[in-house]
Amino acid sequence: MTHPVEPSTPDAASVASSAATVPTPARPIEVVAQGSIVGPGLTSPGLTSHGIAGPGHPHDDPPQAIDTTSPALNPEPEINRATMRALVKHHAGEGLELDPKRPMPTVGPHDCLIRIHKAGSCGTDRHIWEWDEWAQSRIPVGIVTGHEFVGVIAAIGQAVTKYKVGERVSAEGHLTKGRDYLSLTGNKHFASDVHIFGVDSDGIFAAYAAIHEDDIWDVHPDVPDKYAAVYAPLGNAVHTVMAAGVSGKTVLVSGTGIIGLMTVAVAKAAGATRIYCTDINPPRLELAKKLGAHRCFDVRPEADGESWIPDLRAETRGLGVDCLLEMSGAPKAMDQGFQSLRPGGVAALLGLPARSVDFDFNANIIFKGCTVLGINGRKMWETWYQVEEFIRFGGVNLDDIITHEFAFNDYEEAFRVMMSGEGSKVLLDVTR
Numbered sequence: 471m472t473h474p475v476e477p478s479t480p481d482a483a484s485v486a487s488s489a490a491t492v493p494t495p496a497r498p499i500e501v502v503a504q505g506s507i508v509g510p511g512l513t514s515p516g517l518t519s520h521g522i523a524g525p526g527h528p529h530d531d532p533p534q535a536i537d538t539t540s541p542a543l544n545p546e547p548e549i550n551r552a553t554m555r556a557l558v559k560h561h562a563g564e565g566l567e568l569d570p571k572r573p574m575p576t577v578g579p580h581d582c583l584i585r586i587h588k589a590g591s592c593g594t595d596r597h598i599w600e601w602d603e604w605a606q607s608r609i610p611v612g613i614v615t616g617h618e619f620v621g622v623i624a625a626i627g628q629a630v631t632k633y634k635v636g637e638r639v640s641a642e643g644h645l646t647k648g649r650d651y652l653s654l655t656g657n658k659h660f661a662s663d664v665h666i667f668g669v670d671s672d673g674i675f676a677a678y679a680a681i682h683e684d685d686i687w688d689v690h691p692d693v694p695d696k697y698a699a700v701y702a703p704l705g706n707a708v709h710t711v712m713a714a715g716v717s718g719k720t721v722l723v724s725g726t727g728i729i730g731l732m733t734v735a736v737a738k739a740a741g742a743t744r745i746y747c748t749d750i751n752p753p754r755l756e757l758a759k760k761l762g763a764h765r766c767f768d769v770r771p772e773a774d775g776e777s778w779i780p781d782l783r784a785e786t787r788g789l790g791v792d793c794l795l796e797m798s799g800a801p802k803a804m805d806q807g808f809q810s811l812r813p814g815g816v817a818a819l820l821g822l823p824a825r826s827v828d829f830d831f832n833a834n835i836i837f838k839g840c841t842v843l844g845i846n847g848r849k850m851w852e853t854w855y856q857v858e859e860f861i862r863f864g865g866v867n868l869d870d871i872i873t874h875e876f877a878f879n880d881y882e883e884a885f886r887v888m889m890s891g892e893g894s895k896v897l898l899d900v901t902r
Contacts, residue, residue, distance in 0.1 A: 555900075556614045556676035557881055564601050566615060566675075568881060575672065575680035579629035582686055584639060584679050586900040588699040588875070590618030591888050592728065594669065599885055604824070608669065616675030617643040617668035619900075620689060620698035630683045638689045640701045641681050642854070643667050644847050648684070658850045675881075677900060687854050692862050696872050699897055701857055704868070705848035706820060707732035708856050710795050713843050714818040717741035720791040722782070723763070724807040725798025725821055726754040728895050731761060731871050733795055738762030739864045746782055746791060746810075748803060751891065760870060769806065782810050791815065801827045808834035820845040871895050877902035 556572035577583050597605045598615050609615075623637050633639065646653060646661035653661045667673045667681070689698040697704075706729050714721075721742045723733050726749040737745050744764040749755050755766040765785075767778035783790050789812035796807050799821030811817055817840055835842060848854065860866040874893040876884040878900045887893040 554677035555878060557616065557878075559598055559609055559611055559613050559615055562601065562606070562611050564599065566599055566881065566885075568879065572614065572676060575676075575678055577625065577627055577680045578682070579627040580682050580684070581627045581680045582623045582630060582633055582639070582683055583625040584619075584621040584641075584674075584681055584686075585624040586619050586621040586674050586676060586679060588620050588695050589616050589674055589898045589900055590700045590703065591616075591884060591896050591898065592618060592703055595675075596885075596889055598669075599889070602824075610670075613668075614672040614674075614676050615668050616673040617666060618700055618702045619674040619679075620695050620701075621674075621679075621900075624678065626683075632683045633686060633688065638691075638695075638698070639686050640689055640698050641686045642848065642850055643673075643685075643702055644850075645671075645682070645685055659847055675898070675900075687851070690858055690862065693858065696875070696897060697861055697868055700868065700872065700895060701854065702848070703729050703895075704732050704736075704861075704866075705853045705857050706845070707736045708860060709848050709853045710797070710818045710820045710845045711736045711740050712853070712856060713845055714793045714795060714816050716793050716795075718743060719793050720744045720746070720786050721793045721795060722746045722748070722791045722807060722810050723758070724748050724794065724796045724803045725800065726751065726758045726766075727797060728871065729820065730754075730797035731757060731894065732866075732868070733797055734758050734761045734763050735866050735868070735871075736860060737795065739860055739866050742793075744785075748778070748806065749798075753891075754894075757870060757894070769803070776806065779806060779810055786812065789813065793818070795820070797821045799823045801829075805829065805834070808838070808840075811838070811840055813838045814840060816841045816843065818843045818845050868895070872897060875899055 552574060553571040554574055556569050557566045558569045558572065560567035575583070594617070595615055598609050620638065620640050623633055623635050623639060626633060626635060643666050644659055644664050645667060646658060646664045648658055648661065650662045652658070665671060673679070687701070710733055716737050717740055719742055721737050721744070723730055723737065723745060726734070726747050730749070731754065734745055734747060738761065745762060747755060747758040747763045747766040748769045750768065750770045752768055755768060758766050767774045769775065769778065790810045792812060792815050794807045794811045794815065794817040796804055796817060796819045801823060804827065808817065819842065872895045874884070874887050875897040876899065878898050879902070881898060884896050884898055888896040
């Protein structure tokens, strides 16, 4: 199987959708004959064949019969069942709920039905769990959450040509028809119709997910499941590092959350000469050092505060670092990061502020003459190739970042560990 090849440029944010209740599909996939599953079409008003609210969903072809006769399906006991387990945003409030009888996803002719093996929980999932201001404005109540995963294709639509039953895969969570001006000029991940599964539509915290073949990535046999499950956040880190061009440069990673830690590892592998880090979490800063950071600063007022900025400048020709990789989205961290960037430097911003930010454009950007890059998501599919190369040959090791794995039924403990900071990257084994 050959990976898809697309021209590339940086990813764009999805169009926000208002919070609304997603109707439960009226009919699940039906077993109509031995060895085949039929998707019943639009299962509820406002739902496409993918179970996504509203019109204009990418690739919304009518569903049809799919082949499930392969021997590879024998280990899949749920394949002929009408329901499955899934984590659902069940109400407009804190938490998620495990639904043991969620209807199986409807499968269109170009879809692959994927048996989810491992799934990663991330900051987006935390926002949805906590039901903060962003989640309230964006997430439909009733949705299946989650977007980071690895799994195996359990069945395919009749028109699928790129994949076969039994292949181990992940997928790009930013979905688009790929037909607009931006897509056709090499900017598919900026596409005007892009949306995200697990945010705007049903995601992968479930036993199965139906995903269009154009959005699927086949996982190389050398890549272990726990790494393949975090291709998406690692892709964020790789995109940021590669856009900034860190080889032979001094770098400041502002914010050592999960993606910030991955960014340290990738920047080191990509040839950054010295990596500096800032955060307010001492254990995370210690881990950053283990991953290759030259020096870390605890920017809490009772620790280094802002006194670290002159120290950093003193170590970088009195000017500041060549590249700022801003991963936190914290307004103060952004300001301090730009203060630490040398004139003419490059700033790549992935962190998302929770609200509008007061920012000194004159001092930090205009008179400094720096280049500022907005980074969102992953280039399709250039970043995915780069991720695979870094894992297989580039020396990126995530074992110290992926700290916990829980059975699917223990999702509440998994989220507690993730949100408390007790663990770093936390995975769910959806098969257990």
